Amino acid sequence: MSATPDLNRRALLRRAAAAGLLTIPAAGLLSACAGSEPAQEQSSDAEKSKDNPFGVRDGSSVRVVIFNGGLGDQWAKEDEAIFKAKRPNVTVNMSSTQKIKTEEQPKMATRPSDVVMNSGADLMDISTLVNEGAIEPLEDLLAAPAWDSEGTVADTLLPGTVNDGTYQGKFYVVNVAYTVWGNWYNAALFEKEGWQPPKTFDEFFALAPKIKARGMAPYVYDAVHGYYPRWALMATIWKSAGRQAVIDIDNLKENAWKADGVLPALEAWEKLVKDKLLLPGQLDHTQSQQAWLDGKAAFIQVGTWLKNEMAETIPPGFEMKLSDYWSLGAGDKAPNDVYAGAGEGIVVPSKAPNKAAAKEFLRAVLSKEGSARFAELTTSLASTRGSGDNVQDSALASANELMSNAPQDLVSVKFWNFYADLDKESQNLSAELMAGRLTAQQFVDGMQGAANKVASDSSIKKQTRSA
């Protein structure tokens, strides 16, 4: 059944509904398989120019939905002010929510918002959005002149930002927050005790008894959300087995999970669990982060949003610092690669009524001024270069330092954005490994099995990465 021929009838029936006729549902049954009414686009008939690269029309309005999570939504309000200063005749309707998918998915096929920050636990699956053609490629945004600095928008972005927003060869997602992941520790405590933050698992295993002797658990993790430990597992795999191994995993290459170096990386984590170096209890992200702040554990691994998320309960004298994930040692292929990348993605739906203004708004979000305010308000880096230069903060500074010493290659993993099944399975297995219910070997076998299943499932559209 094709969608289009029914559209007019459907529209007609809608009007009939307004008249209160009883016949609607009975007749409407016939169009059960029809799509919904197409949104009426506001035509962007304004002239395109260097100052107005997308031809935003004065008097139009743009609807912006912001995810109000760990980063809050104040930064977006500042971006709105920046946008309004240049385009006073465009109305911005901004709202923020934590329920992105619940509120936005039903509108995607008909009349979506113009700018949607697709983030948090309730986000719309990005591959599905791309496969369904539900979001707009944003190449013209990258090529547009930057808001308040020289060059194009693309020139102003940190490395990895374009790559992280690219799906099937096209740039779709503007990730606004630049996150660095790693192991966090309390620098004040480490200095007092004379401990050195370890660089390898062996150093950590050597330090662990000293930490335990002080009545602390060496490590605490989020046992409820499997994607937390998964960052750490994948970072270790990347360091140990190298970049190509992870690219092969993402591309569902045959026996990619059985490549050299993958199993030893997971065995290091298995040893950490078996040696009882974890804080007892199955805590979630904020509970585990609070336990770490309360001095119950020495290390926790998470991204740079940590400080902002826990800002209200950081004890006085606690000095948050970020160190790189541990490597296995001499045999590693990429021991110094840092896990960093752009996250918190913003998308423009294909059916958005005012795409020109949506892109213009994103240009304002990526502006120098906007990103500096972002870093200031959230103590996280923005994806625009130099956002954190003027922020005084030990946590942000340690992340900055880690980045400045990092090699060109950044750890980045794509398979969980490519395939929802692998996302779920890898979260589950990561949690099981960390709970001590799986061995490293079982984890590898489980992931390989799940990958094979996806590879042979013809109903799943395949994606590849080259870099």
Add this chain to the structure above:
Amino acid sequence: MRHGVARFVTGFLALPVALYLFYVIWPFAQAAGYSVTDWGGYSDRQQFVGLENYIRLFSDELIRKAFWHNVFFLVTVPLFTIALALFLAFLLNVGGREDRAGIRGVFGSGLYKVIFFFPQVLSLVVVAVMWQQIYRADELGLINGVLMKIGLVDPENPIAFTNDPEPFLGVPAVLWWLLLIAVWSGAGFYMVLFSAAMQSIPKDVFEAAILDGAGRFHTFFRVTLPLLRDTVSVAWIYLGFIALDMYALVFVMTPSQGGPNHASEIFASVLNFTAFQKGQFGYACAMGVALAIFTILLAAAQLRITRRERIEY
């Protein structure tokens, strides 16, 4: 005259019926329509695929697992909720000492009624936050904390509650812990329902039973329960529906909504994952339709089995 009545009735019914058809029946029909397509949920592109989605259902391992978890709840939720509600209702209405004033409940039954009914007025979010603290898996959790203080739980190995997939009596522990919440929150309402039904039983029936020398046990099983048959049967069906859903509890209480590692996966959680994460709305709609058919069959069977002659008093 008759014509006028018909017009009068139609005039009043038209709007509610139209609303019902549009907001209830129409979405059902739409879901059934989508279930024979490969619609992804985010576009208006879809292709007719016939019964392919339904055929896929039968070979889907995850669905099979979820189905058995639903069956577990289908058996246990009504059983435990009704048993507890009946027990409480009996104590509160006829379980007390019988004296000159006749049959009455235990001392302070009015207060107990309010307390037992209380979970019913709490929103699910409040219930979830509360139970997350009760079930918290370290020394700060209510149950773990108390048990650690009295030395029943090893601080190195706290109870994991909804994070525990290990089987207990062949069923993952997480399901038993969810069951406890479901029974706790449901029993109060059915207690009130059964109380009302018990109060409509004439007191002389109980008095006659007592005069004949029946104790509480016999009074309950020989008099009260048979006279409550209709009410219990209705309660069983309602609870059956609740047991087939259970989505909200699984969603807020378990890791990765159906975890750990699929240990608490139910129909609704698989459906949600398939529709919203995997972007296979067509297949998800097929699951929904299958569940709806199963529910209707179940209710029909239930009503048939329990149909008996009504006792008038």
